Amino acid sequence: MAGSISKYFYQAAANKTCADFHHPGKTCTQAAIQCLQNGVLGSAKFYFPLCLLPLLFKLHKWNEIKTWKEFLKNYTRCIFSGFFITTTGFILFCAAYQIFKGYYFPLCICLPSSLGAMFCGFLPKKYLHIDGLSLLNVYIEFVIKQSKFKAVAWLRNSKIGATFLYGIMNSIIVYCLHVLKSNRFWFVNVGKIANQNSEKDICVHGTIKCADYLKKEVKQTSLFAFGVAMFKLVFPRLMTLLKNPQLLFTKYWKKFDFGLFMFILASNGIFKAVRCKLNQMKKYPRPINVFIAGLASSLGYIFYPRYIIFTMGISTLIEVIYKYLDNYYISNNIQLPKIMTIINRLPMCELVYMFGIGMTFQLRVVYPHLTNKFIHKMMSIGSSGRSDEVARNYAGIMMGLQ
Numbered sequence: 001m002a003g004s005i006s007k008y009f010y011q012a013a014a015n016k017t018c019a020d021f022h023h024p025g026k027t028c029t030q031a032a033i034q035c036l037q038n039g040v041l042g043s044a045k046f047y048f049p050l051c052l053l054p055l056l057f058k059l060h061k062w063n064e065i066k067t068w069k070e071f072l073k074n075y076t077r078c079i080f081s082g083f084f085i086t087t088t089g090f091i092l093f094c095a096a097y098q099i100f101k102g103y104y105f106p107l108c109i110c111l112p113s114s115l116g117a118m119f120c121g122f123l124p125k126k127y128l129h130i131d132g133l134s135l136l137n138v139y140i141e142f143v144i145k146q147s148k149f150k151a152v153a154w155l156r157n158s159k160i161g162a163t164f165l166y167g168i169m170n171s172i173i174v175y176c177l178h179v180l181k182s183n184r185f186w187f188v189n190v191g192k193i194a195n196q197n198s199e200k201d202i203c204v205h206g207t208i209k210c211a212d213y214l215k216k217e218v219k220q221t222s223l224f225a226f227g228v229a230m231f232k233l234v235f236p237r238l239m240t241l242l243k244n245p246q247l248l249f250t251k252y253w254k255k256f257d258f259g260l261f262m263f264i265l266a267s268n269g270i271f272k273a274v275r276c277k278l279n280q281m282k283k284y285p286r287p288i289n290v291f292i293a294g295l296a297s298s299l300g301y302i303f304y305p306r307y308i309i310f311t312m313g314i315s316t317l318i319e320v321i322y323k324y325l326d327n328y329y330i331s332n333n334i335q336l337p338k339i340m341t342i343i344n345r346l347p348m349c350e351l352v353y354m355f356g357i358g359m360t361f362q363l364r365v366v367y368p369h370l371t372n373k374f375i376h377k378m379m380s381i382g383s384s385g386r387s388d389e390v391a392r393n394y395a396g397i398m399m400g401l402q
Contacts, residue, residue: 009398018097021393022386028094035090035386042384043082049235050127051075053227074124081122085357086383089116109365109394114358121350128349130185133319135356137311138375142363144307145370159305167298169313174271174294176320178287180327186316187264187309188271188297189221190290203279210276217272218265225264229257236377259304267300308372365391 023031051074061067092112120128144152155161170188177190191204205213233256234241234248241248274296278289301309326344329336336344363371364379364387379387 016397018094020397022090022093022390024393028098031094032087032091035087038384039083039087040079042086042382043079045238046378046382047075047078047082047127049231049238051078053231074127077122077124078127081119082382084119084122085117086386087116088119089113089357089361090383090386092116110358110362113361114354117354117357118350120353120357121347125349128353132349132353132356133312133315135360136315136352137308138363138371139356139359140311140314141307141372142359142367142370144311159302162305162310163298163301166301166310166313167295169317170267170298170301171291171294173313173316173320174297175287175291176324178290180320180323182320182323184320187267187300188294189217189268203276210280214269214273214276218269221265221268225261228264229261232257232260232374236374236381238381257304263300263304263309265300266303267297270299271297308374361387365394368395 018028019026019031023034026034051071055062055067055071058067089112092115093108096108096112120132123131144156147153155165173186174188174190176182177184177186182190203210203213233252237247237252241252271293275289275293278284278292279286284292322340322343326336326340328334329340360371360375360379364376368376368391376388
C-alpha cells in the first residue's frame with residue numbers, strides 16, 4: 001500500500017508547493033508569523049490538563065507551596081518546549097520544500113516533525129518519557145492494524161486471544177517491576193514492600209490487615225480511575241467546557257468511559273486481592289505470587305479491550321525487560337552486550353519521542369482511518385488546528401480537488 005501511495009503522491013503533488021499543503025492563501029512568512037502567535041496558546045492548552053492531572057492525586061498537599069511551585073515549573077517548561085516543537089516542525093515543512101525544490105514522500109511529512117522535536121529535551125523527564133511512549137504506541141497500533149500475518153489478524157478479531165496475550169505481558173511487567181523495586185507507572189500498581197525481612201510470606205502492606213489494605217487500595221484506585229476517565233472525557237472538549245461548563249452535566253456526562261474506569265479498578269483490585277491471598281498461603285516466593293496475580297488481574301482487560309491499552313503493554317514490556325536485563329548484568333558483575341552498551345549511551349527518551357512524533361504526524365495525515373480519533377483531537381489542540389488543516393489539504397491534493 002505504501003508503494004502505491006508514494007507513486008500516486010508524486011503524480012498528484014507534481015506542481016504543488018508548501019503553500020498548497022500547509023498554508024493555502026498565505027506566504028511562508030505570513031504562515032510562520034501566525035504559527036508563532038498561536039504556538040504558545042496551543043501548547044498551553046495541550047499541556048494544562050496533562051500537568052493538572054497529577055495534582056488531582058495530591059489533594060492532601062494542595063496547602064503546600066512546594067506542590068504549586070512544582071506544578072508551575074513543569075507547566076512552564078512544557079509550554080515553551082511544546083511551542084518550539086510545534087513551531088519549528090511547521091517552519092521546517094516550508095524550509096524542506098525550499099531546499100529540495102519539491103517534496104519527497106514520506107520524508108516530507110514525518111522528517112520536519114521529527115527534527116522539530118529536537119527541543120523535547122527541555123520537557124520535564126517524566127512528561128518526556130510518557131509522551132514519547134504514547135507517540136510510539138500510535139505507530140505500534142498502526143503496525144498491528146496493517147499487519148498481514150495470520151496470527152496478528154486473528155488477535156485483531158479475538159478478544160479472548162488478545163486478553164490472554166495481554167495477560168502474559170502484564171504478568172511479566174509486574175514481575176519485572178517487583179524485582180526492580182520500580183515505581184514506574186503501570187495500570188497495576190505493584191507498590192513498595194513494607195517489610196523486607198521475608199521474601200516469602202509478608203504482604204506488601206506489612207502489619208496492616210489485608211481487608212483494611214484492600215479497602216484503602218480500592219478507594220484510591222477508584223479515584224485514580226475516575227480521574228483518568230474524566231481526563232479522557234474533558235481533554236478533547238476542554239475549550240468548549242471552559243466556555244460552557246454546564247455542558248459536562250447536560251450533554252457530555254453520557255460519554256464518561258465506564259469501561260476504562262472498570263479496567264483500572266478491576267486490574268488493581270484483582271491483582272492486590274490475589275497477591276495477598278497467595279502471600280498468606282506461604283506456598284511460593286513473593287515474585288512468583290506477583291506473576292500469578294498479574295495474570296489474574298488481566299481479566300480487567302475484558303472491560304476495555306482497546307488498542308491503546310494493548311500497545312501500551314507492548315512498549316512497557318520492552319522497556320521493563322530491557323531494564324531487568326540491564327540490572328541483572330550489572331548486579332551479577334557480567335559485562336553488558338555491546339548493543340546494550342551502545343543503547344545506554346544514547347538519549348533514548350529523546351530519540352523515541354522524535355521518532356514517535358514524526359510517525360504520528362505522518363499517520364494522522366496519510367492514514368487517518370488507522371489512527372485513534374483521540375490522537376486527532378490531541379494533535380489538533382497542540383497545533384492550534386494546523387494538523388487538521390494539513391490532513392485536509394493532503395486529502396484534497398491526493399483526490400485531485402486542489
